[in-house]
Structure formats: structure tokens, C-alpha cells
Amino acid sequence: MQITVVHYQKCDFPEIFWLKRLLREIAIEQVEDLSQTRVFPNSIVICKKLDQLRPELLRSISVTPGVILFHISDEWYLDRLEPYRCFVHVFRNYYHPGLRQRGITQFPMGPCRFIGENREIPPVTDRRHRWSFVGNLASTRRPMMHHLADIKPSCIHITGTRGPSNTWLGPADYLQVLSDSMFVPCPMGNVNLESFRLYEALDCGAIPIVERRPWLDYFTQLFGPHPLPSVNYWKEAHPIMISLLSDPKRLYDKQIEIQHWWRQMEAQVADHLSSAIVSVVGKRERVNFAPPVPSRLRGFGEMLKHHNGTALLARSTLTLRRLFTRQS
Numbered sequence: 001m002q003i004t005v006v007h008y009q010k011c012d013f014p015e016i017f018w019l020k021r022l023l024r025e026i027a028i029e030q031v032e033d034l035s036q037t038r039v040f041p042n043s044i045v046i047c048k049k050l051d052q053l054r055p056e057l058l059r060s061i062s063v064t065p066g067v068i069l070f071h072i073s074d075e076w077y078l079d080r081l082e083p084y085r086c087f088v089h090v091f092r093n094y095y096h097p098g099l100r101q102r103g104i105t106q107f108p109m110g111p112c113r114f115i116g117e118n119r120e121i122p123p124v125t126d127r128r129h130r131w132s133f134v135g136n137l138a139s140t141r142r143p144m145m146h147h148l149a150d151i152k153p154s155c156i157h158i159t160g161t162r163g164p165s166n167t168w169l170g171p172a173d174y175l176q177v178l179s180d181s182m183f184v185p186c187p188m189g190n191v192n193l194e195s196f197r198l199y200e201a202l203d204c205g206a207i208p209i210v211e212r213r214p215w216l217d218y219f220t221q222l223f224g225p226h227p228l229p230s231v232n233y234w235k236e237a238h239p240i241m242i243s244l245l246s247d248p249k250r251l252y253d254k255q256i257e258i259q260h261w262w263r264q265m266e267a268q269v270a271d272h273l274s275s276a277i278v279s280v281v282g283k284r285e286r287v288n289f290a291p292p293v294p295s296r297l298r299g300f301g302e303m304l305k306h307h308n309g310t311a312l313l314a315r316s317t318l319t320l321r322r323l324f325t326r327q328s
């Protein structure tokens with residue numbers, strides 16, 4: 001089977017590589033059409049800004065059989081979702097409970113960088129760093145650094161908050177850090193608990209530690225039952241790590257358990273996507289939202305669920321700083 005993946009916006013989409021990995025049994029041809037004039041039957045449209053799809057294009061898509069939307073980057077849950085109705089099926093990242101319905105497949109965002117096929121994963125007990133963190137100190141990351149500071153040896157590489165600079169690690173160096181780490185704490189991303197870091201850590205065989213909220217167990221909603229250590233507050237990660245580090249057999253068994261689960265999860269997601277694609281080939285029936293459609297207000301409320309007090313304070317501080325910078 002072959003399918004065309006179309007993008008109508010000039011942008012690099014790391015999600016395409018994850019899609020190709022999941023659909024490895026399907027031949028994928030990529031097409032760029034910045035004029036937004038060509039529509040391909042039985043294709044996948046990858047899009048991060050739905051409001052930039054021209055009305056004429058959406059009208060053409062709505063009468064073309066088998067066109068699937070792959071909606072990415074809606075981490076704020078603020079995109080207007082009316083264009084979903086023009087497609088026979090929707091794939092999307094960033095799980096939203098209000099979109100758990102027929103015609104919409106929500107799945108993990110996957111890694112941004114790939115460690116490579118058949119690369120040997122070293123046992124967690126043979127790794128140099130007890131834990132590592134590479135990135136900026138947004139949201140809940142400062143408390144994470146504070147509470148884990150005395151667990152050594154560690155590898156910490158702090159980057160800037162704006163575009164690439166000489167403080168950034170290249171992809172190969174970054175993946176090597178993960179491969180040398182026993183634990184990889186995965187604090188929330190920009191505004192969402194999910195981030196590429198989690199999946200890159202899984203690919204490298206590290207033990208990720210994820211965040212949850214007392215009111216939102218996001219990763220259980222996304223994955224179902226899972227073996228990933230999860231914490232409400234980063235001070236809870238310290239005893240988890242110390243306990244496992246004190247027992248090398250339990251530490252190694254945890255790595256094996258997580259790796260087995262991750263392979264099964266990837267295969268399950270791949271099966272779901274492949275089945276969805278096959279089921280809509282040639283179909284003209286469009287996605288039909290079950291009311292109520294999540295509005296921007298409800299989406300904003302969903303985004304706020306990912307925050308605790310620390311994350312909200314960091315977000316407010318960053319927003320105010322940007323406002324003052326623009327005015328000065």
C-alpha cells in the first residue's frame with residue numbers, strides 16, 4: 001500500500017518521521033503544495049495551523065474521498081477545530097478527553113530525534129549518569145533541578161529559551177547523553193505535560209519520570225495503564241530514584257519492564273493508525289463531532305489542567321516579561 005502525505009505550509013515536521021516509523025509497512029510519498037491548490041484522494045494532510053488552510057482548499061478536501069488530517073502542535077488546545085469536519089478521519093497529538101470519539105484517533109507525539117534502528121541499548125546499571133537533563137528551565141524544571149541536585153553523578157546541560165545557540169547540543173550528542181543516563185526526568189513541556197523528551201528517553205532505554213497532577217493523570221489517559229514512574233511534585237521523584245538506585249536488580253528490571261511496554265505500545269499505535277487508514281480508503285463520510293465540540297474556552301480550561309502553581313507562576317512571569325519587552 002502507498003499513501004501521500006501532503007503539507008500545505010512551509011515548515012519542518014519532525015512528526016512526519018514518527019508517522020513513517022509507525023507506518024513502516026506503508027510506502028509514503030511526501031508532497032509540498034504551498035499554493036494549496038492540489039488535493040490527493042486517499043492521502044494524509046499534515047497541518048499545525050488549521051486556520052491557515054484556505055477555505056477553497058477545505059471545500060475541495062470535503063468532496064475528495066479518503067483524505068485524513070494529521071493535526072499536530074495543538075498543545076495549547078486553542079486551535080479552532082471546525083476544519084475536522086472536512087476530513088474522513090483525524091489523527092492528532094496532545095490528548096484531549098473531549099475528542100475521544102469516532103473518527104478521531106489520538107496518539108502519542110513520539111520522539112523528535114531518532115536513535116536509529118537496531119541500536120544496542122546498554123543496561124541501565126552500566127550507565128555513567130544517574131540522571132540527566134538537557135533543556136531550558138521553563139515551567140516546573142527549576143524545582144526538578146533543586147530536588148534532584150544531590151543525586152550524582154548527573155549530566156546537566158542548560159540551554160537558552162530562544163532559538164538554537166552555541167549552548168545547544170547537537171542531536172547525536174543529546175541522544176548520547178540519554179543513552180548514558182539511568183533516569184531522565186521529563187518535566188512538562190511549554191504548556192503541556194507531554195513532550196518529545198519522554199519518547200527520546202524511551203528510545204534510548206533510560207527510565208523516564210513523568211509529571212501528573214492531582215486532578216489530571218494525563219499519561220494514564222493517553223496510554224492506559226503504564227509502568228512509568230510519575231510524580232505530582234518533583235520532591236517525590238527523589239525517594240523513587242534513591243530506592244531503585246539502592247537495588248541494582250530492581251533498577252534493571254524496571255528498565256526491562258518499561259522497554260517491553262514501550263515496544264508493545266508502539267506496535268499498538270501503529271496497528272491503530274494502519275487500521276484507520278485502510279478503513280477510510282475511498283470513503284466520503286466526514287468526521288462528525290459529537291456535541292459539544294470543544295471550544296477555545298474549553299480548550300483553555302483543558303490546558304490549565306496541565307499546570308500546577310509552579311507552572312502557572314512561571315508561565316505568568318514569562319508572559320509579563322514578553323509584554324514588557326515588546327513595549328520597551
